Amino acid sequence: MTSIGNSDARVRIGLEIHCQLTALRSKLFCTCPADYRGKEPNTNVCPVCLGMPGTLPLLNRRAIEYAMMLALVLNCKIPSRITFYRKNYFYPDLPKNFQITQYNAYEQASVGVDGVVELDDLDGSSKTIRIRRLQLEEDPGRLAYDGSIDRSNYALVDYNRAGVALVEIVSEPDFNAPNEVRLFLNRLASILEHLGICNPALEGAVRCDANVSIGEQARVEIKNINSFKDVERAVTFEITRQRSLAARGIEIRGETRHWDDARRITVQARAKEEEEDYRYFPEPDIPSIVISSKDVEAIKASMPELPHARVERFVNVYSLSRDTAKILVGEKHLADLFEASIKYYDNARSVANWIVTDLKGYLERYDDGGGDGSSSSSNSVILAKVTPKHIAELAMLVDSGKINRATARQILQRVIATGMLPSAIVQSINVDMLSNKDELASIVDKVIEEERKAFMDALSNEKALNYLLGKVMRYSNGRADPKLVLSMLKERVIGTSKTGQ
Amino acid sequence: MVSSSKIALSAYELVEEVKVGSISVEDYIASMIERIGSMDERINAYITLNDHALEEARMIDKMVKGYSNDNGSYATKSLLGVPLAVKDNISTQGIRTTCASRMLEDYVPLYDATVVKRLKGAGAIVIGKTNMDEFGMGSTTEFSAFGATHNPWVYERVAGGSSGGSAAALAACMASIALGSDTGGSVRCPASFCSIYGLKPTYGLLSRYGLISYANSLECIGLMARSVLDLALMLKVAAGSDMQNDHTSIDANSSISLDLESMNHDLKGMRFATIREIVESEGTDEPVRDSMFDALSSVERLGAVVEEVSIPSLRYALASYYTIAMAEASSNLARYDGVRYGYTAQPDGVAWNEFYSKIRSNFGSEVKRRIMLGTYVLSSGYYGRYYMKAQKARALIRDEMLKVLNHYNAIMLPTMPILPPRIGERISDPLRLYMVDICTVIANLAGIPALSIPYSMYNGLPIGVQFMARHLDEPLLLRIAYALESARGDKVRRCMI
CATH class of the missing domain: 1.10.10 (Arc Repressor Mutant, subunit A)
Structure with missing residues (x-):
């Protein structure tokens, strides 16, 4: 018998990941702000993103540059001509009733194709995940229902999000176990943060669909997974569901299922009456973009330090263990905190340990049921209070024997509650270690x-x-x-x- | 009130008089509105008049009299006080823009199309919005939710289309200059049928921002006027990129130099090509062919050399054109769903798809036909057989046309192979109707500029002649037109007064 967590060659999982380019100032085809969050419905809109008659798209150049950066990090090839396509379908969240996206069936037209990502931190082994394509497209608006979608008598449409730049990454079905999926997504989140193109902590900034099949059985799509953390849960559930069906000799149907994150199960989506035909054709309002090798070199030169290089630097310059370095770099804000803290206290290993064991442990306890894989919003509140100086002082106080680790952890809680500096807290409550x-x-x-x-x-x-x-x-x-x-x-x-x- | 001879002034003449104060713009616009009131019931050129036209006219009069503090900037405005008719698929802020469709019957745009903004900036006054085939789909201005436009010259004939309202308004002196749009000949066809000038510029020379899309890769805003100098004035103002809104327009304002002073009255050294497949075609009416041969000898007398060439790929032109246009249309018109603007209905208790069907059944029959055919040619499995093949044919036609234009300054053709048909005569047979676009669609497929020049009359029915030139060679087309206009003199009437 195979356990779910272990790699099983018969299990094949593929991912379709959507990342909003949250670092952009404006939407993909107009000058409306890209940051739509927290605004009154239908106020972050203009004639272009509302699809008013006669308007034309004006491509956001930086969006292409960001998407190219990500494509390069995922080792994709960049085609010499990038073309946008129209995907035609009727849905109320789509202002033009077509989505401007990319499509590779007639030519290699998307920003990136044929990438590879090495997963080398699997226990003892490594494997290659192939990236089929990386494409740039516009986000639709959002529908709001009166309660549940099935019971609601009406739907309200909010176009604030319509036209926000979205990168879609499509992998080959190369994952054989849920933990591989988790590792990949964590890696991706760290890359997005290091490139500074997408903040995965923002609600809805990263979304994922997964497809799961076992052996020769039909492929099942899981949609509506709204956080990286839930992808592993959804895939794990789906494998178990398919295995138990197979064990009872029930045929697995090729279908689309939704992830119900409240009940933590996948449920059958309303069956489609017929196969949708999107009638793709090249977007006539956006000329193809010719990309030269010079352009690609310029993008490469403009890229910030990437996770892999940062781990190497932490190991070589600060003598951190590779494991510690990877944990830090895995969440960019921790790595940033580390580098800022050692400016106040240069015992790098001590500071790193403080962050990796104590602070991270604390954050994880407060992140149960949190939204996504990298950091929840409550975590960002905590992290806003814990400054590099706080971390440096705590590490220094423990190293000098003034307080013990247990006390230091209690002080950390006070730091979070009050924002006071650890040295001040020590003085105020007389917590010097009792060793008499x-x-x-x-x-x-x-x-x-x-x-x-x-x-x-x-x-x-x-x-x-x-x-x-x-x-x-x-x-x-x-x-x-x-x-x-x-x-x-x-x-x-x-x-x-x-x-x- | 202004005398009827003044109503027929060219725009450049009118601007002169306005600037020296010999014509009050308010009087002029009021006279024109009165004329529309008395004539347009029969012609049906306008769908909507601009309620603020008189107000705008008064503002200009104040400027000229020095009562407003614009520091005399009016002196630089080259279209000061000129009444402008705008086809009803070009967005005008605050004036409803219907595309002659029930679907947009009450739609009022929030912004001006870039070209409208530029012409208004030069002092033009939008007098009204003109009739057309619904969404530009037609060649006769009969497919309009607001009724057909009649030809001012011969009332029971069509005005041509789809910019029939703009052409009829000019011929009947119900405007001084006009905007149309040209997807496959929609500016040139009515220009020819109504005996005025119609210019389809190089694709991208004028911003398309605000032009309500029918077939994006083919269409342009086109310019219509009763004199070559007016056309040149308009082009100078309208051309240029609009980088704020529109990546698809060319920044060519500076490269088009229109030195009208130095325009020659002859065509010495020019080489023109006619296309055998069209001149010899059975589809070309005898009077049209005769007029064409007469025009040929006219340009030869002006010093040009004309030779006949063959462009075999032209037989794919109509199929290629209609396949691409309908495919793009099927996608462009998807947005009219009653959710955000335009025609709508009570959505309670109706499922999405049902709601869409209900709303979208208000398109006219020709629009429905083209949406369905366009949907079909883009369907999975048919893309390669139709759309992709049409694009390949388009590339072939463009290449052959450009090859001809490597050896000749321009291609010379009839604008329309037929005389203006009677109202109702062609509309029942879509295929026969599509055939008459053969002389015009090739310029749209190739993206090159084309100009229809009023040339002759046959039993009171206008006949035009058409020239096509290399990309951005609009100045050449204007020069040819200017030479012909001078040579023909009073033999061609361009307005009914």
Whole structure:
């Protein structure tokens, strides 16, 4: 039997990922702001993005440049002519009832084709994910319903988002396990952040469809996965669903399913009556764009440092372990925090450990059920309060023996609550470590008095010893030096067993 | 009120009088509105008149009299006070723009088309919006939700199309200059049928921003006038890119030099080509062929050499043209769905697709025909057989045309192979109707400029002659027209007064 998490060559998963180019100032074909979030419905619009009669698209040059950057990082080929196509279908969120997008069936016309991404951080092995194409297109508007889509008597349309630049990345079905999908998406999120073209933390900035098939069975599309984090869950669920159908001898139908993130299952989408025919043809209002090798070189030269190079630099310049460096770079804001913090305190490894174990651990506890793979909005609130100076001071205070790690973690919570500097918090609450044996002895005696039974258990059970240690720490408000307390407790236990009490 | 002889003034003559103050623009516009009131019930050239035309006229009078603080900038405005008719598929801010369709019956644009903005900037006054075939689909201005336009010269004949309202308005002196649009001959055909000038410029020379799309890769805004100098004035003002709104226009304002002073009255050293396949075609009416041969000897007398060439690929021209135009139309017209603007209905309790069908059944029959055929040729599996093949044919035709233009300064053709038909005569047979576009569509397929020049009359029916030139060689076309205009003198009437 194969477990779900493990790579299984019979399982084939492909991804279709949409990333908004959130760093652009304007939409793809007009001068409306690209940032539509939080605005009154239908206020972030103009005659062009509303598809008013007689308007024409004016291509955003920077959008092409951003899309080319991403294509290059994903090792795509850039065709010498880039062409836009019209995808024709009727839907109320589409102002022109066609979408300006790209299409490769008649020529290689999209911004990128035939890319490859090496997944080298799988446990011990590596594999290649092929990218079929990377294309630039316009986002449609959004529909709002009165409650659920099935029950609602009407739909309202908001065109604020219509015309925002979207990059679509289509992979070959080269993933064999959900964890490979997660690794790929984390990698992609880090690339997007490092290129500075898309902020994956923004709601709806990254969306993903997945297709899943097992062996020779039909392919199932999963749509409506609105965060990178949910993709792994959706794919895992779908594999389990298909396996259990197969186990009962039920044929798997080729269909489109929706990811219901509240119930964490995939559900059958309303079956389409017939295959949609999009009647693609070249967009007559946007001339083809001729790309020279010089243009490609200029884009390459303009690209910022990428995750891979940054990991190497962290290892070589700051002597971080490769694992630590990868964790930092995996989330650009952590890597940025690291580089800023070591300006205040140059023990790079200590600062890095603080971020990777303590801060990240804290963030993850607060990120249960959060939206996406890289950082949730509550995390960004936290990160806004924790400055490089805070991190540097915490690491310095622990390294100098002034406070212990447990206390430091408590201080971190206060930092987040108050924004005060750790050194100031230490002074205000007197949290210097208690390492005076006489002061500690009274607390230790008190605990033994209260926890007689646990103390007797400790003669034969290490866990009971930890329980007692925990209580001493609590009574000392976490200030006790845990190593010293442990040795004191052991002394008492040994003394007791010797006297046979 | 202004005398009827003044109503027939050319725009450049009118501007002179306005600038010296010998004509009040308010009087002039009022007279023209009165004329429209008395004549247009019969002709039906206008769909909507501009309610603010008189107000705009008064503003100009104030400028000229020095009552407004514009520091005399009016002196530089080359179309000061000129009444401009605008085809009803070109957007005008605040004036409803219907495309002669029920679907846009109440649609009022929020902005001016770039070309309209430029002409208004030069002092022109939009007097009204003119009738046309619905969305530009037709050659007779009979396919209009607002009724057919009648030919001012012969009332029971069509005015041509699809810019029939603009041409009729000029011939009947209900405007001084006019804008049309030309997808496959829609400016030149009515110009020829109404005995005025109609210029289809090089594709992209005039901004298309604000022109309501029918077939984007073929169509241009076209210029219509009763004199060559007026056409030149308009072109000078209208040409140029609009980088703020429109990537598809050419920044060629400076490269088109229109030195009208130095225009020659002869055509010495010019070499023109006629196309055997068209001149010899059975589809060409005898009077049209006679007029063409007469025009031929006219240009020869002016010093030009004319030779006959063959362009075999022309037999694919109509098929290629209609395939591409209908494909693009089927997509362009998808946006008229009753959700955001235009004709709509109560959507309660109706599913999307049902709602769309209900709304979109208000297109006219010819528009429906072209949407359906366009949808068909783009369908998966048919793309290669129709659309792609049409594009290949288009490239072939363009290359052959340009090859001819490498050896000759211009190509000389009839504008329309037929005389203006009677109203109702052709409309029932779409294929026969499509055939008459053969002499004009080739310029749209090749993207080159083409000009229809009023040349003669046969039993009171106007006949035009057409010249096509290399990309951006509009100055040459104007020069040919100027020489012919001078040579023909009073033999050609360009307005009914």
